[in-house]
Amino acid sequence: MSVLGRVGRTVLTGYFGLLIVFLYAPLVVLVIFAFNDDTVMAFPIKGFTTKWFEQGLSDRSLIDAMVRSALIAGVNGLAATLLGVLAAIGLAGRQLPLRRTVLTLILLPLVVPYIVLAVGLVVLLKEFDMTTSLTALLLGHVVISLPYSVLVILPRLRTMDASILEAARDLGASALKAFALVTLPLMAPALLSSFLIAFTVSFDEFAIASFLTPPGSPTYPVFLYAGSRTPGLLPEVIAMGSIVIVLSLVVVVLAEVGRRWAERRIEARPEGEVQPLAAAPAAAG
Numbered sequence: 706m707s708v709l710g711r712v713g714r715t716v717l718t719g720y721f722g723l724l725i726v727f728l729y730a731p732l733v734v735l736v737i738f739a740f741n742d743d744t745v746m747a748f749p750i751k752g753f754t755t756k757w758f759e760q761g762l763s764d765r766s767l768i769d770a771m772v773r774s775a776l777i778a779g780v781n782g783l784a785a786t787l788l789g790v791l792a793a794i795g796l797a798g799r800q801l802p803l804r805r806t807v808l809t810l811i812l813l814p815l816v817v818p819y820i821v822l823a824v825g826l827v828v829l830l831k832e833f834d835m836t837t838s839l840t841a842l843l844l845g846h847v848v849i850s851l852p853y854s855v856l857v858i859l860p861r862l863r864t865m866d867a868s869i870l871e872a873a874r875d876l877g878a879s880a881l882k883a884f885a886l887v888t889l890p891l892m893a894p895a896l897l898s899s900f901l902i903a904f905t906v907s908f909d910e911f912a913i914a915s916f917l918t919p920p921g922s923p924t925y926p927v928f929l930y931a932g933s934r935t936p937g938l939l940p941e942v943i944a945m946g947s948i949v950i951v952l953s954l955v956v957v958v959l960a961e962v963g964r965r966w967a968e969r970r971i972e973a974r975p976e977g978e979v980q981p982l983a984a985a986p987a988a989a990g
Contacts, residue, residue, distance in 0.1 A: 732950050739947040744940055757944035764941055770928035771945065777839060777924065778907035781846040785903035786896055788847070789854025793862045796855070812852045819849065819912035827916050842917040842924070846910060850903035857902065861895035862888075894968050901960050905953075925949075 742752035761767055795801055796808055814822065826845050830837065865888070873883040889896075911926040918924055923931065929942055 735943055736947040736950065739940075739944040741940070746939065746943070757940040758948070761941040761945040761948075767928060767941060767945055770923050770925045771949075773839070773922065774908050774925035777843055777846065778904045781843060781850055781907040782900040782904040784843075784847050785850035785854045786858075786899040788851055789858045789899055790892070790896070792851070792855050793859040796859055797862045808855075811855055814849045815852045819910070822849070823913040823916040826913065830917075837917045837919050839919065839922060842914055845913045845917055846903075846907040849910070849913070850906045853902045853906060854899040857899045858892065858895045861892055865891055897960060897963065901956070 737750065738746045739757060740753050740755065741750040742754035742756075743750065745751075792811060796804060801807065823845070826841065827837070830841055835841065869887055869891075873887045874880070878886065909926055910924075911930065914924045914927050915930070918927055929946070
C-alpha cells in the first residue's frame with residue numbers, strides 16, 4: 706500500500722472513530738447519570754442508585770406520555786408503511802404520468818422544516834374549525850414518515866423479478882392473490898425497515914408534537930422537554946430515557962436479525978420451487 710493510501714486509510718479510520726464517539730458518547734453518559742445518586746448531573750457522580758428508575762416507573766404522567774408516544778408511533782408505522790406500499794406500486798408502474806413530479810411531491814416533507822409544517826397544520830386546523838388533537842398529530846406524523854417508507858419500499862419493489870409475478874398469474878392466481886402470496890413476502894424486509902423507521906420518526910418527533918398535542922396529553926418528547934426544565938423531574942426523565950435507549954438497541958438488533966433471516970429465506974425459496982415447476986412438463990410428457 707502506498708503512502709497516500711495509508712494516510713487516507715488512517716484519516717478515514719480516525720473520522721469513523723470520532724463519528725462513533727460523537728454518536729454514542731451522549732447515550733453512554735445518559736445511562737451513567739441514570740444511576741447517579743444526586744440531582745446534579747455532573748462528574749464525578751456522587752454514588753450508585755436505582756431510585757430514579759423506581760420513581761420514574763411510578764410517575765403516572767411520565768408512563769402515560771411514553772405509552773401515548775408508543776401507540777401513536779405504532780399506528781403511524783403501520784399507516785405510513787401501508788401508504789408507502791400503495792405509493793411504491795403506483796410509482797413502479799409503467800404508465801404513471803408525471804412520475805417525477807409525483808415522486809417529488811411525496812418526498813417534499815423531507816426538505817420542509819418540521820416547525821414550518823407544524824405551523825401550517827395548526828393554521829389548516831383552524832380553517833376547518835378543528836382543535837389540536839392526537840389524531841391531528843398522527844396525521845402530521847404520517848405526512849413526515851411517508852417519504853421514508855417510499856424510499857425504503859420503492860427500491861425493493863423495483864429490484865424484484867417481474868417474471869415471478871407473471872408466473873403466478875399464468876398459474877391462475879388473481880392479481881390480488883399474486884400480490885398477497887408473491888409480492889408481499891418478497892417485500893417483507895423492506896416493510897419491516899419501513900415500519901421501524903416510521904416508528905422511530907414518530908416516537909422522537911418534537912416540533913410537530915409541541916404544536917398539535919392537546920393540553921394534558923403530551924407525548925414523550927414534549928414531556929421530556931418540560932421535564933428537562935424542571936430540576937426535580939430531570940433524574941427521572943434521564944432514567945426513563947436510558948430505558949428507552951436499551952429497548953431501542955434491543956429492537957434494532959432483533960429487527961436486523963429478522964431481516965437477514967427473511968432475506969435468506971427469500972433467496973433460498975426460488976431455488977426450491979423452480980425444480981418442481983421445471984420437472985412438471987417432463988413428467989407430463
